[in-house]
Amino acid sequence: MSRVLLFTGKGGVGKTTLAAATGARLAASGRKALVVSTDPAHSLGDALGTTLGAKPSEVDGGLYACQIDPRGLVDDAWGELRGHLRTMLAGAGVDEIDAEELTVLPGVEELLALAEVQRLASSGPWETVVVDCGPTAETLRLLALPEAFAGYLERLFPTHRRVVRGLLAGVAGTGTVEKWDATADALSRLAEHLEALRTMLADPARTSVRLVLTPERVVAAETRRTLTALALQGIHVDGVIANRLVPSPGSARGAAASWLRTRRHEQDAVLASLTGIGTLKTVDHRAAEPVGIPALLEVASGLYGTSDPLEGGASSGQMLEVSGSGRGHDASYSLRISVPLADDSELDLARVGDELALTVDGRRKLVALPSLLKRCIVTGAEMDDSGVTVRFRPDPALWMR
Ligand SMILES: Nc1ncnc2c1ncn2[C@@H]1O[C@H](COP(=O)(O)OP(=O)(O)O)[C@@H](O)[C@H]1O
Numbered sequence: 518m519s520r521v522l523l524f525t526g527k528g529g530v531g532k533t534t535l536a537a538a539t540g541a542r543l544a545a546s547g548r549k550a551l552v553v554s555t556d557p558a559h560s561l562g563d564a565l566g567t568t569l570g571a572k573p574s575e576v577d578g579g580l581y582a583c584q585i586d587p588r589g590l591v592d593d594a595w596g597e598l599r600g601h602l603r604t605m606l607a608g609a610g611v612d613e614i615d616a617e618e619l620t621v622l623p624g625v626e627e628l629l630a631l632a633e634v635q636r637l638a639s640s641g642p643w644e645t646v647v648v649d650c651g652p653t654a655e656t657l658r659l660l661a662l663p664e665a666f667a668g669y670l671e672r673l674f675p676t677h678r679r680v681v682r683g684l685l686a687g688v689a690g691t692g693t694v695e696k697w698d699a700t701a702d703a704l705s706r707l708a709e710h711l712e713a714l715r716t717m718l719a720d721p722a723r724t725s726v727r728l729v730l731t732p733e734r735v736v737a738a739e740t741r742r743t744l745t746a747l748a749l750q751g752i753h754v755d756g757v758i759a760n761r762l763v764p765s766p767g768s769a770r771g772a773a774a775s776w777l778r779t780r781r782h783e784q785d786a787v788l789a790s791l792t793g794i795g796t797l798k799t800v801d802h803r804a805a806e807p808v809g810i811p812a813l814l815e816v817a818s819g820l821y822g823t824s825d826p827l828e829g830g831a832s833s834g835q836m837l838e839v840s841g842s843g844r845g846h847d848a849s850y851s852l853r854i855s856v857p858l859a860d861d862s863e864l865d866l867a868r869v870g871d872e873l874a875l876t877v878d879g880r881r882k883l884v885a886l887p888s889l890l891k892r893c894i895v896t897g898a899e900m901d902d903s904g905v906t907v908r909f910r911p912d913p914a915l916w917m918r
């Protein structure tokens with residue numbers, strides 16, 4: 518099973534270039550690497566200076582690359598399952614047009630691209646699979662899909678499939694029941710795949726995200742929001758890379774030097790404002806576009822120096838931590854939820870039974886309360902730029918039980 522490094526960031530910041538450079542560097546040091554593009558706007562071939570297909574091909578010693586074409590995958594895999602679903606829904610009395618609509622699922626193509634990444638990572642000879650993911654918004658949606666789909670499947674085809682089967686047997690002929698069995702099998706396999714994908718994505722030893730940004734205010738602000746969203750999704754970010762840092766002109770004089778000095782000064786200020794996000798690596802803005810393996814290797818040495826590209830920066834620690842003081846009814850506890858937040862993050866916190874629902878800028882995370890805190894009531898909460906602290910005290914009605 519290969520390590521999976523996902524590169525994402527705003528459009529045009531250099532994701533493709535840095536993903537390709539990382540793969541090239543790994544291969545050059547004798548470690549087989551595959552660079553995969555899941556971005557429908559493929560430009561990986563351009564960066565590598567070659568033409569790529571949907572199947573991995575070796576573009577340099579130990580360096581493989583491909584551009585996944587999600588549409589091709591849809592026809593193969595999903596087409597069959599969709600056919601099953603339609604027949605089954607029609608058999609269950611859902612009219613054809615509704616069945617058609619119910620089985621058009623947004624995001625299926627991307628989901629299949631992700632499944633293809635997983636297949637390559639678990640079956641190929643590569644130590645590392647580097648994924649050129651495309652823009653942030655799409656990537657966040659992509660990474661949330663396995664979870665969303667699992668939920669969708671569960672709603673459409675509840676675990677109590679036997680009951681449905683029984684009902685079907687009552688209203689329809691045996692043929693329908695057999696079709697239902699085939700569909701249920703296909704769905705179980707899909708559910709298993711989704712589960713495997715979720716496990717892969719949530720395992721920090723296997724999968725991590727590298728965020729690419731350029732040192733500009735708006736981009737930096739988006740980076741913070743992305744960090745928050747990924748943390749809420751339980752996905753590990755092990756590197757933030759600022760690309761296109763202009764050279765410092767030193768003490769040179771003249772209009773060009775003055776322009777560079779101002780520009781660099783602004784870039785440094787943006788980088789300095791990016792506090793609390795772990796170590797930040799930087800890449801210089803090069804005079805020429807880094808295209809082709811030699812140029813990519815130069816970018817990689819600027820980025821990684823002599824260190825191992827697989828080594829991540831400082832990781833964020835535990836997401837949840839409980840601390841407390843006092844005893845019995847007078848005790849007070851606090852629950853720290855670590856999640857990077859922006860100054861203008863909109864935060865909402867609600868208790869739903871034994872869970873806390875934390876919503877940041879419209880994205881929700883359910884946090885299961887540790888058993889001690891289930892018997893407490895919330896007395897307050899505070900936020901800062903690295904997370905939320907929720908305060909509790911024992912609920913007299915529950916505490917003694
Ligand atoms: N450090 C750099 N110096 C000079 N040009 C760069 C650098 N990084 C990227 N580029 C160029 O900028 C353009 C966009 O980069 P790309 O990697 O395709 O971005 P993304 O994948 O994020 O859209 C490409 O033409 C690329 O060659």
Ligand SMILES: [Mg+2]
Pocket residue numbers: 532533534556560561649651
């Ligand atoms: Mg790109």
